[in-house]
Amino acid sequence: MLKAMLGEAWLAMGANRLRTALTMLGMVIGVGAVVIMMAIGQGAQYAVQQTISTMGSNLYIVLSGSFTAGGVRSGSAGAPSLNVADAEAMSELDGVSNVAPTHQGTRQLVYGSQNWSTQVVGTTPAYLEARAWSIVNGAAFGDSDVRSSTRVALIGKTVAENLFADDDPVGKTMRIQQNPFTVIGVLGSKGQNLDGRDQDDTVIIPLSTAQRKVFGTPFLGSVRMIMVQAESSEAMPKVEEGIKSLLRQRHRLREGMPDDFFMRNLSAAAESEAETTRTMSILLGAIASISLLVGGIGIMNIMLVSVTERTREIGIRMAIGARQKDILTQFLLEAVMISFAGCLLGLLLGLGVALGINAFTGMVVVISGSAALVSFAVAATVGIFFGWYPARKAAQLDPIEALRYQ
């Protein structure tokens, strides 16, 4: 019986091809728009997430405060107010997973006849963990290297390319500030950060080595910056509070005195960026859904016209034994078929356009099966929802009236 009805729905759709096609077009555009918008929105989210994940998650940086000498104020991290002992104390706090004191600056590297200026970061192994940075070639240095100030270095991909070209950098000796350093590992590529800075253009060396051989420090053990990673985003506020009170206590700051350090939430900026793209993609989806809704209303409109036109047919069917349920099913089936066919074409259109956007503009698009599935389900629902009223109207016709209809 359902098979016979599907056949009839097909016939009815074929009876007025232009009208069916135009009705379907509403659905095609609606579903197409949803697919395209979701692909673009999810693409943007994906791109931001990629960037965020390279930065490391749940990060704070604590910078030493500024100092004033003869009216000239240094910037942040100018004063030698933070030290390694502060960092060690922080790592005892609840909710803290990694603490990495760092000291960084720009220095010239030399290897053979090549040289390259880059950011040199002196830190502890915890830094690599906090930033979830892997080593693709060679190995990382350990805490013993920090204790004994060995001259070993991990280099970023950009440094490796510029300084060593085709050579394997691991085991080679390069110079930083006249000091020979042995390259023991190459870092995995992280690409650009949110500011567009190349994160691979860097060299990482043990903190003590950096302080003694490369930068030189006014007081031994003082650091300019400490990177702190919280265990989870929920733990972040607690960690922030803990660090602030710990540092005030350790630095013997009385109530009313300003902090002699700065604390910044690295993840906040990233989170807000992610939030922005999420909002954008929801907005895009919402706008696209409106066209889907309009498509559905188009179906309802045509089905209502169709019911009126076929009043007599409905009367005949009732006279020869169609139950209300049969008439309802018939018209509902027609609406759902139009909506499904429109949806299928819309999916193809959406995929085509999304891939086209990707090919011509290079914009990241993410086509997920779930997005396609969702729009398909929505289209089916729209078909049933907007097909229901006309179908019910048809089913509830009085057979005598319907038979008399000219």
Added chain:
Amino acid sequence: MGEPVIRVAGLGKSYATAAGLFPALRGVDLTIQAGEYIAIMGPSGSGKSTFMNLLGCLDTPTMGDYFLTGENVAHMQTDALAKLRNRTLGFVFQGFNLLPRMSLQDNVALPLVYAGVGKEQRRLAAREQLDKVGLGKYAESLPSRISGGQQQRVAIARALVNKPQLILADEPTGNLDSQTSEEIMRLFGELNAEGITIVLVTHEPDIAAHAKRQVRFLDGKLVSDHLTEPSAC
């Protein structure tokens, strides 16, 4: 004789109009036995169409009882009525009422679709009825390709396809010329001879004369009920 096909007792139907309740049918009693061929006559407004709609289970009475093959259908729900129309009754209309987009065979098979009969069985049954009315060779044609008289034959084939107890024909010759009308009436006569009960609604006396029994309606009442005189045939 066994159970009458139709037994109507005190059947009435009133419609609500702007001027108040209008009684279209005021207490009709009628019994039709299996195998009868009966013509219902009367001028327009006499209540014969209302009576026909009630007999055809397209409408429900406001008073009285209607026993169709022994079952009281006066208070049945729409789905049960639809089932009766599908299994027990066969309709033939003045305007033929074939579905224009379907082949003749599909038109004839349509009642079987609603009866839930399988595709192959539907095809065979439809073919059998079309052959019976002499139109088997047009099985795949659309209704618009054949003449009015032929369309009415297809409509009769459709009415017969579910092997009903009763054929209800509402002015079946109203849209046909006199020669074609004769052919259609001859077909009804043949069907009745095979034992099919036929109820014919008409306002033309010479059409009614083909039936074996004639009843006449006037102002919502049954005013006469007699057998057709042989000379009229």
